[in-house]
Amino acid sequence: MKRARVSYKGNVYGAIVEDDQLLLESGQTVHESEVTWLPPLEAGTIFALGLNFADHASELAFNAPKEPLVFLKGPNTLIGHNGETPRPTDVTHMHYECELAVVIGRQGRNIGKDEAYDYVAGYTIANDYAFRDYLENYYRPNFRVKNRDNCTPIGPWIIDKDNVPDPMNLALRTYVNGTLEQEGSTKDMIFSVPYLIEYLSSFMTLNEGDIILTGTPKGPTKVNVGDEVVTEIEGIGRLANMIIQEQHAPIS
Known part of the structure; x- marks a missing residue:
């Protein structure tokens, strides 16, 4: 469903x-x-993974991490299918990132890998744009890189976990203006979905509605105002997004 x-x-x-x-x-x-x-749900805590694909870490000249590089995102970042994401005027490197998003279905703590999928409600697609001009260090992501308003399209829907037989073997693709620009597979994650659920729940409670963004493979390239970006995950769907020019609203 x-x-x-x-x-x-x-x-x-x-x-x-x-x-x-x-x-x-x-x-x-x-x-x-x-x-x-x-966005297909009112999100709880949003966890995001840095450098969770070895090929992506390599193209950015980083070694693969020894443990998950996790940072948090605010709900202000989420926007739905066919939404618009602003491109700041001072940014040169705005990159798409096609990611499998795991939606937690019930509360849990100290969840073992062998029972991790029992705590998953389903899956959706995220395009977690990165504004790399602001990046200080991948091991301490700058807040402005990943927490701008409407910078994370998500959706269009959540597909029930029972309709995704193997979330660790799904093709990921990104198209910019109809041209395929990024392609990879969840099988190449450094830290799998069960591992991430076990890791996070070992020190904090996971709750219904929490989301884990599992990282992106190699291939992100910069996008510009007017571009249509479509992120696609096998068996889940296609998520469309448009890039617009950022408008600075006055602070009242």
Whole structure:
């Protein structure tokens, strides 16, 4: 089952996705073109992984980490399918990052790898843009690199874990203006989904609605205003996003 959150005629609904139709929790059926897609859940803690693919670490001239490089993201960063992400005027290197997002389904602490999937509700797609001009050190990511408003498209939906037989063997692809620019597989993660759940829950409680962004393979390149970026994960779907120019609102 594919579960989404959308805005329709000024109201927010949970929805079940069937082909290009959405069954809203109100009982209405609408076409996907009639709604505004929202992040598919109201996120709890958002964990993100740095350098979790050896090929990506290598292309950035870093050694593969010995333990997970985890940082946190705020809910302000999330935006839904077909949303717009601002490109700051002072940035030269704004890079897409196609990532498998793991959605936690129930509370747990000290979860072993062999039971990790019992705590997963499902999976979705994230495009965790990096603004690398602001980067100080990959082992201490600068806050501005990963926490700007609307810098992490996510969705379009959550697909139930039972519909993803092997999350550790999924193809990831990114297209910019229709051209394939990034390709990899979750099988090449340094730290697997079960490992990450065990690691994080060894020192903190994981809760329903928490999200783990599992890192990106090699191939991120810079994008510009007007670009359409589509991140795709085998068996989950395609997540579209547009790059717009950042507008600075006055501080009141």
